[in-house]
Amino acid sequence: AQKITQTQPGMFVQEKEAVTLDCTYDTSDPSYGLFWYKQPSSGEMIFLIYQGSYDQQNATEGRYSLNFQKARKSANLVISASQLGDSAMYFCAMREGNFGNEKLTFGTGTRLTIIP
Amino acid sequence: EPEVTQTPSHQVTQMGQEVILRCVPISNHLYFYWYRQILGQKVEFLVSFYNNEISEKSEIFDDQFSVERPDGSNFTLKIRSTKLEDSAMYFCASTQSDRGYGYTFGSGTRLTVV
Numbered sequence: 575a576q577k578i579t580q581t582q583p584g585m586f587v588q589e590k591e592a593v594t595l596d597c598t599y600d601t602s603d604p605s606y607g608l609f610w611y612k613q614p615s616s617g618e619m620i621f622l623i624y625q626g627s628y629d630q631q632n633a634t635e636g637r638y639s640l641n642f643q644k645a646r647k648s649a650n651l652v653i654s655a656s657q658l659g660d661s662a663m664y665f666c667a668m669r670e671g672n673f674g675n676e677k678l679t680f681g682t683g684t685r686l687t688i689i690p
Numbered sequence: 691e692p693e694v695t696q697t698p699s700h701q702v703t704q705m706g707q708e709v710i711l712r713c714v715p716i717s718n719h720l721y722f723y724w725y726r727q728i729l730g731q732k733v734e735f736l737v738s739f740y741n742n743e744i745s746e747k748s749e750i751f752d753d754q755f756s757v758e759r760p761d762g763s764n765f766t767l768k769i770r771s772t773k774l775e776d777s778a779m780y781f782c783a784s785t786q787s788d789r790g791y792g793y794t795f796g797s798g799t800r801l802t803v804v
Contacts, residue, residue: 609793611795617797617798617800618795618796618797618798619733619781619795619798621793621795624793665732667733669793676721676738676785676793677723677735677738677746678723678733678735678793679735680732680733680734681732682731682732683732
């Protein structure tokens with residue numbers, strides 16, 4: 575079974591609109607973390623936001639927020655007021671494992687295109 | 691802001707040749723990782739490294755691969771005899787000892803095997 579599922583291979587969104595990128599996860603570890611990364615066409619992996627499984631509040635970083643629904647095992651990324659520069663691949667990833675050995679498992683990604 | 695630095699950004703090599711990909715993790719980080727992304731696919735874990743030894747490795751990380759921290763700053767991935775299917779983007783990452791924050795990726799090395 576996939577540990578991280580991103581069901582939207584591609585999305586087109588009008589500039590200035592909000593966009594939600596879906597991510598569901600599967601783990602039996604009570605302590606885990608969820609990440610979102612942005613990968614522009616240049617290829618680098620840019621950290622956007624992090625949510626720990628014990629965090630009480632949803633994470634926010636500027637225009638990015640993470641809609642964390644633990645019972646549903648979902649961690650959707652919300653980008654408010656989208657900009658042309660938001661066009662990129664977006665990956666959801668999960669940290670599991672023993673303390674200090676925090677390998678990430680990635681989803682297949684969503685390609686977001688912002689339309690002017 | 692501290693960065694993970696990877697060199698070279700792009701390397702072309704002939705099949706069967708050895709390559710060494712280099713990384714300089716963030717200076718106060720203790721845990722180091724290599725990941726691979728074949729073009730158009732998801733990012734895959736290769737190996738984690740702590741206290742001068744491998745903590746965990748994936749099925750991809752076979753005997754052709756090795757990692758080393760030769761000095762206090764560099765972290766290298768060596769592929770002994772490259773195959774065409776080793777063509778990919780290779781990312782180095784490092785973390786602090788606390789969980790979650792601080793998981794930083796380098797900008798990657800694009801390896802092309804011809």
